[in-house]
Amino acid sequence: MKSRSNSKEKLKFLPFFLLVTVFFFLPGIPSMIGAEDITNPDAESTKVIQTTPAPPINVTVKDIPNDKGGAVTISWEKSTDDGGGAKNVAKYEIFRSTQRDAGYEVIGNTVAGATSFSDNAAKNKVSYFYKIRAISPAGVAESLPSASVFAKRQWFNLSRLTLFILSLVIGFAIFYFIERAKSEKGLFIRKIAGLEAVDDAVGRATEMGRKIIYIPGIMDMDSMQTIASVTILGRVAKLAAQYEAKLEVPVCRSLVMVTCREVVKEAYLNAGRPDAYNDNMVYYLTDDQFAYAAALDGLFLRERPATVFLMGQFYAESLILAETANSVGAIQIAGTAMPTQLPFFVAACDYTLIGEELFAASAYLSKDPKLLGSLKGQDVGKFIFLLVIIIGVVFLTLNSVLGLNLPNLGRWF
Amino acid sequence: MRREVPLILTAIVGITMIIAHFIPPFNILKNLFEDWFFIIAAFAIYLGILNLIRVNADKLYKKQHDWPFGLVVILGFLLITIIGLFFSGGRSFQDPGTPFYYLYMHLYYPLSATMFALLAFFVASASYRAFRARNIEATMLLLAAFILMVGRVPIGYWFSDWLGDALGKSADWIMDFPQTAGQRAIMIGIALGVVSSALRVILGLERTYTGGE
Amino acid sequence: MDEITNQEKKTFWENLLSIDRRIIFLFIIIAVSVPLFFKTSLEIPVSPVVQGVYNAIENLPAGSKVLISFDYDPGSMPELQPMAESFFRHCFRNNLKVIIMGLWPQGPIQANMALDKVFKELKEEEKTVKIPQYGIDYVNLGFTAGNEVVIDRMGHDFQESYPADAKGTPLSEIPLMQGVRNYDNVDLILNLSAGYPGTQEWVQYAVDVFHVKLAAGNTAVQAPSMYPYVQTGQLTGVLGGMKGGAEYELALKRPAKAVSYMFSQAVAHGVICLFIILGNIAFFTMRKKKTS
């Protein structure tokens, strides 16, 4: 891996600058065409049926945006008699009709104090009017009908347009660099200390004749961190097979056990030592966070492993594991994207992969140019975020110092 | 079949889930896939349990070192499983008053809470070892931790109001600004890491889990 | 340490640097236990993030609906149970309607335990407040599997995740749940969280997507990672650990268990700080000796 920087390299970034520029203008769209409330124009004046309690006012209706349809939200302002007194409102009844002035039917009621109701039985593309009736022991009062509204199915969630564009831009950037990396050699990737140490840590286990224990976190396969950890296990297992070190993988989820077995088996096969693999290297303990920690603590003390890997999604047990492994003199290489647990790994372990480094680990260890290319794609993502931050901050600062009226980029998201 | 089907399946499912985030009618598929996940996990737990019992039964059978504890594992498992499945009122097995609840409160809970409480000791030993002013980075770590530890409990009040208040204020300030800044950088980095890993998985570049390099 | 060149007897500082961690453990257990036998009351100021939670509840008009999600298990009871009790006290004092749910299997049991305690108090002391009625003033939806997926589905329709409450009564037959389709019909969400799924998921899946108002009580570990959310306004406020709970109890003018545990905590903190200071003195003394 060596650094290459020339003017050609810089020119290749041009498409991205263009994309970024486009990206700055598109996101304004959703705020321009956002769903608007339909308010009854003459809602201020209200018709009173029974004089006793004050009626609810300002009945507004709105299709629930960005859903698959079939529902309408009705909101109103409470009767001024809601909350106490002789005319205290006991509940509100909600009426619906397809005509403004007739045919109202009760579709539900709410307790006193409520100011909104969702009509879940609205048919798509049918216009409805709504009325609210306040009910008190002294009598009832009815609001004016609302404006008409119809529920509709949305085919694209406009409030997520920015996210959509950003997904495309970053996704494309990563894809682009993966493709480019296929034809390009010598992509520079900076050193990551925790991953440089993996070779030594595995070798140490061979020298000492003790085990390597690999802990893939406590979450199931529905976490990207577990998936990242399992791919790292693949690289570690291959090294272990080459160095003829003993590897043990106790896990706390059945699906993770199955996956880890596939991965370790394949790694031993690729290293040319399929005979050295057996299923007992990967075993299940319990689904429980602290019982798992208790069992691992016992394992550490009894086996005295040379190396312990703690990679994946961890919670409170992180420090229990790290401190116990430390007390038996094991080298510990940890990695997690859990911001709450990073401090403990940093304090107690020899090496820690911080957040994003965990996801970069498998690419880094594999040295596969395609995977390394994706890391460069990530950097483009960071670059876009940095650019947005700088421009956004400069705009707002200029606004506050010089009284300009530049757009607030934060609003676009 | 062995290699291609998993790759295609991952790609299709992954892309569907991304699309569902933007196209509301796809939500139905999203919900369905998520339910299937729980069903698969519920089936898979049998594999784990079988493995656990086999390992411990092996210990017992071969009279390995510490074999009596293998027996304890198996008996503990059978006790709570049989009671939970058959003798605790079915679905309401966790209601106060059931035998399952009793085992939970007096066996599971004390063990779990105590294991958790061990952290109080490990936090002390780890901070004693790690918080030394070896270099600039370590000093930053030490200072931030120290101010937070003192500032977040009213130790200061034993000395004087002024000191306690100053410490509390600086603890709050550290949490609000430099801490938040560091945290944010980590979080944004993680977002890109997840996006990139997810993409590599969907594109089939990382497929060790299906037995491919 | 260079044992060969340094033949002299080990000094106090040297011993301290390589102290057996079990000695530290001993000090901790004493520091925590002894103060438990003394009754004290410490005064603490209420921090803005805690005040944020208090205000979010206090500013709701009577009759507003509050959804409280219990996302913890007995492991975190020392920290979160006092908060749960305070939340109930506050909500019922202000005549708010409470909807209880849990993303953790044991969550709703925790809620029942807290409710029991608060009702007993209400019966004993505050005769002005009527005992809340099930189905009208509060409802317990129970646990449902699915983690963040549950949050997401409830954003469309509560019924997608909870066709019935914990007792099996369909939501449509519960007076309190009339007209509650999704988060639009809830005025505030409170979340008591000890990990995953918890506050982070509520922020990601409910606040970011459905724009609801959220305040949370967290274990002290989790709370710092929620600060960025408070700063961006995604969270109205957060109670962090026992101290947050104690501050909230004080804001509510109802000091309870969290306040009384604070003394133990303060002493234990003092012991750890002392060890860190001694460790650094030892470290610098030894370094000086080496260089000279």
Place this chain on the structure above:
Amino acid sequence: MSGEVIGVWIGAILTLGIFSFLYKDNPFYKFSEALFVGISAGYWFVVTFWQYFIPKFWDNLALSFNELVTKGRIDYHWIYLIGGFFGVLMILRLVPKIGWLSRWSLAFIVGTTAGLQFTRYLESNGIRQVVGTIQPLVVGGNLGTTIGNLIIVVGTFTGLIYFFFSKEHKGAFGGAARVGVWFLMINFGAMFGYTVMSRMSLLIGRMDYLFTDWLKLIK
């Protein structure tokens, strides 16, 4: 002795069993550990059965079956059989010859996770945090917020610089990355310090249990 009293005694003894680990590994701890592993594995097995398998799989099928028998209709809940199919593929691992079929289920799960977390993380961890950082650097009349905002922008910026993989940390870029590391360290230290409180409270809870519930030394 009532069941409750016996329960408290068992709980207290197991509590001491786990604590004994702090001194050194011993049979008392080994017993508590083994019991814990067995009990907890069973606990989650039962929970999985009643709270996942039954409502997510069984109930949906029962619904469809009922519909079929009473109304003769085939309703959409049958689709949950596909989930069950993937589940059974998983179990087929026990049959060595066709064990590879379980990879289909794994592929399905991994795909779901990747797709779901792609957008979620980008939104909450990415966009939301970027938006939160966009603050004016100069806030009229409020020096505290001005400095604070400056620190947040500088800290987030330099912290992100540290995470760049494809550029060597040299020169000005390296300097920025170094400042970024300082912010990371402050973040770690502050979170560690903040957490100590929480950990102490757990121990307080256990000691309170021993002294109050078990020994009844504290009223």
